[in-house]
Amino acid sequence: MKKIVFVTGATAGFGKAIAQIFSKNGNDIIINGRRKERLNELEKELRNNGADVLQLPFDVRDKNAVKQAIDSLFGKWKNINILVNNAGLAQGLNLIQDGDIEDWDTMIDTNVKGLLYVSRAVMPLLIKTGNAHVFNIGSIAGKEVYQKGNVYCATKHAVDAITKAMRIDMLEHGIKVTGICPGAAETEFSLVRYKGDAEKAKNVYKGFTPLYAEDIATIVYFAATRPAHVCINDIVITPTAQANAMYIHKV
Ligand code: NDP
Numbered sequence: 001m002k003k004i005v006f007v008t009g010a011t012a013g014f015g016k017a018i019a020q021i022f023s024k025n026g027n028d029i030i031i032n033g034r035r036k037e038r039l040n041e042l043e044k045e046l047r048n049n050g051a052d053v054l055q056l057p058f059d060v061r062d063k064n065a066v067k068q069a070i071d072s073l074f075g076k077w078k079n080i081n082i083l084v085n086n087a088g089l090a091q092g093l094n095l096i097q098d099g100d101i102e103d104w105d106t107m108i109d110t111n112v113k114g115l116l117y118v119s120r121a122v123m124p125l126l127i128k129t130g131n132a133h134v135f136n137i138g139s140i141a142g143k144e145v146y147q148k149g150n151v152y153c154a155t156k157h158a159v160d161a162i163t164k165a166m167r168i169d170m171l172e173h174g175i176k177v178t179g180i181c182p183g184a185a186e187t188e189f190s191l192v193r194y195k196g197d198a199e200k201a202k203n204v205y206k207g208f209t210p211l212y213a214e215d216i217a218t219i220v221y222f223a224a225t226r227p228a229h230v231c232i233n234d235i236v237i238t239p240t241a242q243a244n245a246m247y248i249h250k251v
């Protein structure tokens, strides 16, 4: 059955790959992100895959913009079946005493508060639609902490807690809630973390085969297509070369 899938942060990485896989499998997609040109390109691509597409460009940190965008949904677009809370980022990698407070604010505002603003606005629609499913993109950094990861890890631990809490709150509505917790994946993530330093970003993935965005999209699609009585609660995915947040075997 055709579903309406709402993906935040669909202009790159996991979000883009998730929008692509759902569009190729007969679903209609609402795409969000701040970069309008990328949304335009993605809309064309998804339409070529046969999907109907609605763009909702907003910054998840802006609670008024989030509410306005969700309130503007019309017709069938209100009947969202799947929400993928994916928009997020790491900014900086510093010991706590050297941390940049603006980086901290950006990560907390995006990864925690942004996810909450979007969820608060969309959950009532999911409850009305029924048979709905929420995916929260957490991280292995939400299961363990690593040196210099302090605040990013804290935001992803918060996502882990919100995911568990949502599952309880959504129980009476029969809404599935799944936490997706990837390890090292080569997307634009490290480019953003290192503020555009492409050399540093590339080095993160040298010496091993990382995950790719398509690996995560395939897993989200798998979890979204289980029978109605089956909910996959939580998935931790690492590259084969990664044992946990600290140990990556590099050659
Ligand atoms: P990318 O940088 O490739 O993509 C991030 C996406 O988030 C972009 O589409 C970006 O769009 C969007 N985004 C960022 N900030 C905002 C904002 N304020 N409002 C709206 N959209 C925003 O990274 P990934 O695909 O790797 O990251 C996706 C998620 O996966 C994040 O939550 C990240 O923490 C998590 N993650 C990543 C891992 C990795 O190793 N790559 C591992 C584990 C988890 P735009 O800039 O256009 O707004």
Ligand code: 8X3
Pocket (backbone or CB within 6 Å): 138, 139, 140, 141, 149, 182, 183, 184, 185, 245
């Ligand atoms: C991104 C993966 O290991 O850099 O969430 O925290 S990691």
